[in-house]
């Protein structure tokens with residue numbers, strides 16, 4: 001059974017149909033890539049899924065709950081996490097404190113602490129940092145970390161809410177190819193270990209073809225293709241949309 005079922009969702013801005021009748025499923029334990037050229041409707045889709053926008057048509061079912069039009073915080077509480085393109089960590093706090101803050105927020109304990117914040121959820125935070133390979137850097141300030149390591153901390157922060165579904169907005173933007181692959185390999189490992197699902201947008205086709213189980217492609221708000229790498233690569237509508245955009249669907253080394 002699908003963890004997420006998106007059925008015919010739409011959202012317009014003025015007369016512009018940013019998302020227009022989009023439907024797809026995401027089973028547990030899968031990484032699904034959401035692709036499409038600039039302005040295709042990917043961010044709008046994400047913003048509908050996490051409750052920032054209410055869909056004008058259709059419905060979204062997550063883990064048996066109809067979440068269409070629910071508030072972002074309530075959707076997050078049901079187990080939909082999100083990572084952002086721009087770093088969402090506090091740079092003056094340590095790696096460990098960032099994760100502890102996230103755990104405190106989950107438990108709604110940010111106010112009225114009766115003992116100093118650093119003593120809360122230390123073990124659980126260290127466990128999360130272990131899972132993302134950042135335990136050794138727990139006491140360093142986030143502001144001094146390498147970019148790829150900040151992304152790992154963000155992943156630990158997102159995992160603190162025990163998400164069943166993680167929405168990742170261009171997780172590897174700004175990363176060198178080696179760092180990208182390491183982050184996505186880690187994400188894939190966590191998806192399998194935790195039986196989570198990930199929906200991610202990504203501009204690097206190498207990352208998509210290497211790590212996504214399945215892909216969906218949007219163009220001008222509509223879903224034009226879905227399937228595995230081979231299907232997407234050879235899909236005439238996808239080729240048409242990407243033709244001349246400077247982005248290609250060849251495997252690395254195949255581009256002429």
Ligand SMILES: Nc1ncnc2c1ncn2[C@@H]1O[C@H](COP(=O)(O)OP(=O)(O)OP(=O)(O)O)[C@@H](O)[C@H]1O
Pocket residue numbers: 013016017018036037038039040041042043044045
């Ligand atoms: N808040 C907004 N107000 C008005 N128009 C918007 C708004 N957000 C998005 N749009 C429009 O909706 C369409 C889809 O935009 P969206 O940001 O969802 O695309 P995208 O696929 O995420 O693009 P990119 O890859 O460039 O981030 C575009 O035409 C965009 O200009």
